[in-house]
Amino acid sequence: xxxxxxxxxxxxxxxxxxxxxxxxxxxxxxxxxxxxxxxxxxxxxxxxxxxxxxxxxxxxxxxxxxxxxxxxxxxxxxxxxxxxxxxxxxxxxxxxxxxxxxxxxxxxxxxxxxxxxxxxxxxxxxxxxxxxxxxxxxxxxxxxxxxxxxxxxxxxxxxxxxxxxxxxxxxxxxxxxxxxxxxxxxxxxxxxxxxxxxxxxxxxxxxxxxxxxxxxxxxxxxxxxxxxxxxxxxxxxxxxxxxxxxxxxxxxxxxxxxxxxxxxxxxxxxxxxxxxxxxxxxxxxxxxxxxxxxxxxxxxxxxxxxxxxxxxxxxxxxxxxxxxxxxxxxxxxxxxxxxxxxxxxxxxxxxxxxxxxxxxxxxxxxxxxxxxxxxxxxxxxxxxxxxxxxxxxxxxxxxxxxxxxxxxxxxxxxxxxxxxxx
Numbered sequence: 001x002x003x004x005x006x007x008x009x010x011x012x013x014x015x016x017x018x019x020x021x022x023x024x025x026x027x028x029x030x031x032x033x034x035x036x037x038x039x040x041x042x043x044x045x046x047x048x049x050x051x052x053x054x055x056x057x058x059x060x061x062x063x064x065x066x067x068x069x070x071x072x073x074x075x076x077x078x079x080x081x082x083x084x085x086x087x088x089x090x091x092x093x094x095x096x097x098x099x100x101x102x103x104x105x106x107x108x109x110x111x112x113x114x115x116x117x118x119x120x121x122x123x124x125x126x127x128x129x130x131x132x133x134x135x136x137x138x139x140x141x142x143x144x145x146x147x148x149x150x151x152x153x154x155x156x157x158x159x160x161x162x163x164x165x166x167x168x169x170x171x172x173x174x175x176x177x178x179x180x181x182x183x184x185x186x187x188x189x190x191x192x193x194x195x196x197x198x199x200x201x202x203x204x205x206x207x208x209x210x211x212x213x214x215x216x217x218x219x220x221x222x223x224x225x226x227x228x229x230x231x232x233x234x235x236x237x238x239x240x241x242x243x244x245x246x247x248x249x250x251x252x253x254x255x256x257x258x259x260x261x262x263x264x265x266x267x268x269x270x271x272x273x274x275x276x277x278x279x280x281x282x283x284x285x286x287x288x289x290x291x292x293x294x295x296x297x298x299x300x301x302x303x304x305x306x307x308x309x310x311x312x313x314x315x316x317x318x319x320x321x322x323x324x325x326x327x328x329x330x331x332x333x334x335x336x337x338x339x340x341x342x343x344x345x346x347x348x349x350x351x352x353x354x355x356x357x358x359x360x361x362x363x364x365x366x367x368x369x370x371x372x373x374x375x376x377x378x379x380x381x382x383x384x385x386x387x388x389x390x391x392x393x394x395x396x397x398x399x400x401x402x403x404x405x406x407x408x409x410x411x412x413x414x415x416x417x418x419x420x421x422x
Contacts, residue, residue: 115149118142118145118148119150121142122142122147122148122151122155123151126139127151127154130158134158143351143354144351144400146347146350149265149346153262153265155350155353156262156349156350157266157273159353159354160274160277160278162273163277164273164276164277164280166245166272166273166277168269168273171272174241174242174244174245175237175241177241178237178241178244179240181208181240181244182208182240185208208243211236211256212236214239214251214253214255215232215236215256217256218235218260225256231260231263234268235260237268238262238263238275239251239256239259241272242255242272242276242279245276246279252288253333254288254330254333255288255333257333257334257335257337258275258278258279258337259271259275260337261335261337261342262278265346281356282294282357283298283332286298287329287332287333297419299323299328301361301415301418301419302328302361302365303324304410305361305362305408309365309369309407310368313368313369313372313375313376316376320379322380322384326384327387327388330388331360331364332360335348335352336363337349339389340394341394343396344395344399347400357415358408361408362403362406362408363399363403365406366400366402366404366405366406367387367399367402369402369405369406370398370399370402374386
């Protein structure tokens with residue numbers, strides 16, 4: 001018969017047809033592996049006919065390799081070893097990072113514990129007996145280690161003192177006077193306090209505008225002194241009240257940073273009292289009143305200790321005509337609060353309140369000593385730029401170790417003796 005097969009053969013053909021894979025199944029069958037990353041490719045042997053699909057986050061990279069020889073055993077072993085080394089290195093990095101974080105946490109806990117213990121000693125032993133204990137060796141050593149933040153304002157107030165005998169009521173009087181002045185200037189008035197200040201209306205208005213401008217530039221990264229910030233009005237009040245209290249000094253750029261640091265540690269009236277007394281110190285008054293003669297005296301005394309402590313850097317600065325005023329003025333005007341990280345500036349303030357103006361110049365030499373190797377490779381422009389804004393990763397331990405190495409004695413003469421001899 002013309003029929004090539006019977007029912008049995010027909011059933012066999014239908015059975016085979018029904019069991020034949022779909023095109024999609026054929027594709028899957030031809031894939032020996034479906035690696036999910038390029039790492040998997042390293043570990044797999046390469047058959048003669050292979051479709052590789054490496055999946056990344058948003059891209060599918062498909063490379064079709066046909067008629068390639070199988071991966072040699074040596075190559076496969078090498079790739080496995082390389083992969084295993086990569087994994088081992090990653091694990092070592094993870095372990096080191098975990099150890100680093102653990103050490104940081106331990107150090108932070110230890111620091112917080114020591115600060116807590118120190119705060120108890122300051123509150124319970126030192127502050128109640130300030131007059132008898134403030135100059136003791138124990139207290140001076142604790143002072144050097146840094147004053148706990150929760151007692152810092154009290155210690156600063158006591159150390160700065162109040163020789164001017166300013167009261168909270170006096171602050172309120174000068175603040176009220178400042179508000180009257182602001183109101184008058186905003187209304188175009190020209191005669192408010194002209195007889196008291198000796199300044200013209202245009203000078204007073206310029207001073208007011210400078211205060212407003214400087215407040216917006218005071219610790220801008222904190223966003224607490226800018227317009228709308230929680231400390232904006234407080235800072236504005238202190239600076240305005242001071243210009244009324246000391247019209248002979250007025251407002252000078254840099255004052256806003258000093259007042260801001262005090263505000264962060266004291267109530268408003270107490271901050272004003274500390275601010276006014278601090279600016280009344282001989283060094284600050286010489287700089288803020290721009291007394292060129294006294295400023296040159298300070299610079300000359302500083303250079304005596306600079307040359308003795310750091311002769312190589314001193315010669316380098318002389319070679320490039322880099323005089324102390326280029327970097328010291330900004331440091332003195334802001335008491336380092338603009339150039340150093342804020343927490344480190346507060347540490348400097350701690351010892352400045354203990355040792356007075358000498359420590360400002362000792363700190364300057366400590367900074368120069370710490371970065372001596374870097375500075376000796378720089379020219380005039382780069383040195384000035386570097387010293388204007390010091391590295392953010394500067395630590396208190398490094399800086400104070402460098403400051404401790406500075407000798408503030410020249411030919412058996414101390415700072416005060418050298419300064420007055422100039």
